[in-house]
Amino acid sequence: MAEQIRTAVVGAGYFGRFHANHYSKNPDAKLVAVVDADAGRAKAVADEFGAEAVTDHRQILDRVDAVSIAVPTPLHFEVARELIAAGLHVLIEKPITDTVESAKAITALAEERGTVLQVGHIERYSAAYRVISEKIDRPLYLEGYRIAPWKTRGVEVDVILDLMIHDIDMIIGLVGAPVTKVDAVGTGVMGRKIDIANARINFESGCVANVTASRVSYKTERRLRVFAQSNYLNCDLGERKIFGYGLRGDPMTQGLAAITTETIDIPQEDSLANEIASFLDCIKTGKKPFVDGHAGSEALRVAGLINESIDAQLQKVQSWLKPGDVLAAAAKG
Ligand SMILES: NC(=O)c1ccc[n+]([C@@H]2O[C@H](COP(=O)([O-])OP(=O)(O)OC[C@H]3O[C@@H](n4cnc5c(N)ncnc54)[C@H](O)[C@@H]3O)[C@@H](O)[C@H]2O)c1
Incomplete structure (x- = not known):
C-alpha cells in the first residue's frame, strides 16, 4: 500500500x-x-x-x-x-x-x-450535485430553499454564511458564469445577525437564481429547483429524490405525451x-x-453582496419600524 x-x-x-x-x-x-x-x-x-x-x-x-x-x-x-x-x-x-x-x-x-x-x-461533493450537473447543461433559472430550526451553534455568523452559502456555492458551480448583480432582503429574528434572507442573484450568462435561507423555521428542508430550455428538475435534497421533466416529442401535436417524467433516487453516498x-x-x-480557494472566495464575495443589499434594505425600512423592534435592532447592526 x-x-x-x-x-x-x-x-x-x-x-x-x-x-x-x-x-x-x-x-x-x-x-x-x-x-x-x-x-x-x-x-x-x-x-x-x-x-x-x-x-x-x-x-x-x-x-x-x-x-x-x-x-x-x-x-x-x-x-x-x-x-x-x-x-x-x-x-x-x-x-x-x-x-x-x-x-x-x-x-x-x-x-x-x-x-x-x-x-x-460539502454539497458539491454530493451525489445530488453530480446527478443535477449531468442532467442540466445550461440552467436558466434556479431556486434554492434551505430552512432549519433555530440552534445556538453557528450563530457567530449570519444565516448567509451559516446556511445560504451552501446554495450560493452550489448554484455558482452549476451556472459556471460570474455573478453580476444581487438584490436581497433579510432580517434578524433572534438577535442582530440576519436569521432569514432571500436573494435574487443575476449571472453574466443571463441566468437568475432565487435563494431563500432561514434558521428560524419549525422544520428542516433543503430543495433546489432548476430549469433549462427543455428540462426541469425539482430536487428534494433532504429526502434524496429528484423529479425530472423533459421533452421527447412535439408538444404541439402530441400534447402531454411529449413530456417525459422521471423520479431519480439520489444514490446513498456520504458527501x-x-x-x-x-x-x-x-x-x-x-x-x-x-x-x-478561488471558488470559496467567490462564494464569500457573493455572500458579501447579499449582505450589502440587505443592509441597504434595512436602512430603508428603519423609517417605518417601531423603536425597539428586532428589525430596527438588526438594521443598526
Ligand atoms: N459543511 C457543513 O455542512 C458544516 C456544518 C456545520 C459546521 N460547519 C463549519 O464547521 C466549522 C465548525 O462548526 P461546528 O458547528 O463544528 O462548531 P463547534 O462550535 O461545534 O466546534 C468548534 C470547535 O472548535 C474549537 N476551537 C475553537 N477555537 C479553537 C482553536 N483556536 N484551536 C482549536 N480548536 C478551537 C472549539 O473548542 C470547538 O470544539 C464552522 O466553520 C462551520 O461553518 C460546516
Whole structure:
C-alpha cells in the first residue's frame, strides 16, 4: 500500500468530529492528531478515533501532512494561514473565512507554497450535485430553499454564511458564469445577525437564481429547483429524490405525451467521505481541488453582496419600524 497521508483535525466540535471519523476510516490517511482548544473535547474525539489529543495546532506543524480546519469561522483565517505557511495541505470548512480579503490571502499563500487548499462546500461533493450537473447543461433559472430550526451553534455568523452559502456555492458551480448583480432582503429574528434572507442573484450568462435561507423555521428542508430550455428538475435534497421533466416529442401535436417524467433516487453516498477522499486524492496526484480557494472566495464575495443589499434594505425600512423592534435592532447592526 502507498504511504498514508498523515492527517489531523483542528476543531473537534460538532463537524470536526465527522472529519476525524472519515480520516480514521480512509485507507489513504492516518489520523495522527485531534486538536481542540478545549482539552476535554480534543481527548474525547482523539480517543474515539485512536489519535493523539493536542490543544494547539502549532504543536502538529512538523508531524502531519494535511489538516481539516473546523474551528468557528472567525478563526479560520489565522489557523489556515499558519498551517499553510508551514507547508501543510488544508481542507477548510465552509465558509472559507469571514472576509474576501483574508480568503484571497490564504488562496494566494497556498499557491505560493504549492499546497492543496480545498474548501468544504460539502454539497458539491454530493451525489445530488453530480446527478443535477449531468442532467442540466445550461440552467436558466434556479431556486434554492434551505430552512432549519433555530440552534445556538453557528450563530457567530449570519444565516448567509451559516446556511445560504451552501446554495450560493452550489448554484455558482452549476451556472459556471460570474455573478453580476444581487438584490436581497433579510432580517434578524433572534438577535442582530440576519436569521432569514432571500436573494435574487443575476449571472453574466443571463441566468437568475432565487435563494431563500432561514434558521428560524419549525422544520428542516433543503430543495433546489432548476430549469433549462427543455428540462426541469425539482430536487428534494433532504429526502434524496429528484423529479425530472423533459421533452421527447412535439408538444404541439402530441400534447402531454411529449413530456417525459422521471423520479431519480439520489444514490446513498456520504458527501463528507467523498469530500475527504477527493482532498486526499488531490494531495496524492497533484490535481486541483474541485472546490478550491478561488471558488470559496467567490462564494464569500457573493455572500458579501447579499449582505450589502440587505443592509441597504434595512436602512430603508428603519423609517417605518417601531423603536425597539428586532428589525430596527438588526438594521443598526
Ligand atoms: N459543511 C457543513 O455542512 C458544516 C456544518 C456545520 C459546521 N460547519 C463549519 O464547521 C466549522 C465548525 O462548526 P461546528 O458547528 O463544528 O462548531 P463547534 O462550535 O461545534 O466546534 C468548534 C470547535 O472548535 C474549537 N476551537 C475553537 N477555537 C479553537 C482553536 N483556536 N484551536 C482549536 N480548536 C478551537 C472549539 O473548542 C470547538 O470544539 C464552522 O466553520 C462551520 O461553518 C460546516
